[in-house]
Amino acid sequence: MKTTKTYWNPLAEQNSSEWEIIDGSDGNLLQLTIAEDPDSGDYTRLTKFKSGYSTGFFGAKSHEYPEEIFVISGRLYDKAFDLWLEPGFYASRPPGEVHGPFIADGEVVILEISYPSQSLADNQAAKSL
Numbered sequence: 001m002k003t004t005k006t007y008w009n010p011l012a013e014q015n016s017s018e019w020e021i022i023d024g025s026d027g028n029l030l031q032l033t034i035a036e037d038p039d040s041g042d043y044t045r046l047t048k049f050k051s052g053y054s055t056g057f058f059g060a061k062s063h064e065y066p067e068e069i070f071v072i073s074g075r076l077y078d079k080a081f082d083l084w085l086e087p088g089f090y091a092s093r094p095p096g097e098v099h100g101p102f103i104a105d106g107e108v109v110i111l112e113i114s115y116p117s118q119s120l121a122d123n124q125a126a127k128s129l
């Protein structure tokens with residue numbers, strides 16, 4: 001079961017210490033897991049890009065599990081789709097879909113809901129048993 005925390009504002013200044021820097025980003029990319037299921041691995045996370053930051057160093061990404069994203073603020077360029085993602089943009093990514101690298105225009109905050117429990121690798125392994 002996912003963890004819960006009732007009515008708080010993770011974007012408020014008093015909660016800025018809750019964010020963790022993503023390794024390799026020199027403080028330009030931060031994340032805050034706001035709910036997670038320790039049994040399944042499913043999680044809900046906020047990701048924050050500092051203005052002008054490019055994730056080119058990390059390259060394009062894909063996951064073996066589905067994820068949903070929703071742009072809360074700022075604009076983010078997704079090179080894989082040649083598309084500017086603006087506030088209100090939503091995507092439901094299937095397992096294996098390539099996305100990024102990204103470039104932030106202004107500070108960008110993304111809501112990400114990921115489902116590692118629905119991993120293709122895990123499902124294929126289970127089918128072979």
